[in-house]
Amino acid sequence: MGRMIGKQSLVFDKPPYIIEGASIVGQKEGEGPLGKLFDVVEQNPMLGQDSWEKAESLLQKEAIQKVLFKSNINKEDIRYIFAGDLLGQLIASTFGILEFEIPFFGLYGACSTIGEALGIAAITVEGGNADNVIAIASSHFASAERQFRFPLAYGNQRPYAATWTVTGAGAVIIGTKKGFAKITGITTGKIVDYGVKDAQNMGACMAPAAADVIYRHFKDFGTTPQDYDKIITGDLGVVGKTILFDLLNEKGYDISKVHMDCGIEMFDAGMQDTHAGGSGCGCAATVLTSYVFKQLRKGAYKKILFIPTGALMSPVSFNEGNSVPGIAHLVQIESC
Known part of the structure; x- marks a missing residue:
């Protein structure tokens, strides 16, 4: 259990x-x-x-x-x-x-x-x-x-x-039947709000939540970034990625060598004019079920953290001038 x-x-x-x-x-x-x-x-x-x-x-x-x-x-x-x-x-x-x-x-x-x-x-x-x-x-x-x-x-x-x-x-x-990978643990994220109100800058809204849940995972499991082949965030994009690194560096963790962001990987920002990267529920979900699963299947990744990120806003909350809180949920996956 x-x-x-x-x-x-x-x-x-x-x-x-x-x-x-x-x-x-x-x-x-x-x-x-x-x-x-x-x-x-x-x-x-x-x-x-x-x-x-x-x-x-x-x-x-x-x-x-x-x-x-x-x-x-x-x-x-x-x-x-x-x-x-x-x-x-x-x-x-x-x-x-x-x-x-x-x-x-x-x-x-x-x-x-x-x-x-x-x-x-x-x-x-x-x-x-x-x-x-x-x-x-x-x-x-x-x-x-x-x-x-x-x-x-x-x-x-x-x-x-x-x-x-x-x-x-x-x-x-x-x-329950053996597959190509297994979920060995989870760290459930908290709602984190740094008061950002720019809904066009979701990376800044979500990065604090990602940093919080990754830090908590390291503390709960007694691990460090070096214990993972990849630490994969959902859709922070190039702006949120920088903020994530800064926040974790302040806590003594450097994930830059093993980090990957699904939003950055999804598009060629220069050729496809996607600015900071991809987002949406389908972003992390499709990168996981394509590229990441293929890496797990062939053994290129043995142990990863998958951390999709979300901006908890609605048209109503935005129009009423509220901030955009963030959430991130962490799943630890290991290849079989």
Whole structure:
């Protein structure tokens, strides 16, 4: 059974396995540095639907179909789905998984949602409450822009610190039968608010939460950056990355030699005009289920920390002048 360790962490005595992953992305993501690693690259941003939101739901549906196919597991053998997205009341997840008729836990951690989903999924499987579960998260550039920022037709100029919401969905099957990797521990993040109000600079909003949970993990597990092949954040981008390094250096930890950020890796910022990098629930989820899983499979990574990050804002909170608190959830993954 999972054991509490330190102040915020769990260590799993019988680690649940990562059996399979699947990634579905849009055209821009497919044109980026990781393009050849995704399972499916959709060329039509509407995916044949009549709204951006329906297109995002279809991303989730396709990701689940793909991960079931790749794992040779039937949907009837999935006990629960832990899913989330950025849209109000999780409508992308709701309509995306509707026809699978699998018990559903809807989660919201902003862009950290896949980390939250993996953590709760691992607790559920390791506790003997399910044999197989799916963790999934999605985002869509246009549906996020409609909800959080300006209409696309407005043509506003994006500041350097802004990130580009990834169109994509990443799905993971976690179960009791041996897979290519295992989740050996988690450190659940706290809400951290440094008072940043610039919603266009989400890296600055999220970096303090990432630093906090990484520091807490080191303390709870008694480890250092040198104990990991990679420490992978979600979508801090180039601005948030610098802040993360500064905050951890103040606490005596230098992660620069082993750090990777999914938002930075997703796009070629110069060629694709994505400014600070990628973001959205689909960013960390698709990089994890493509590039990172491939590295774990071939043994290039033996032990990693995966820390997707989220900016906890809504259109209402932003319009009322509130700050943008951050959250980050850490998952410790080891290859088998």
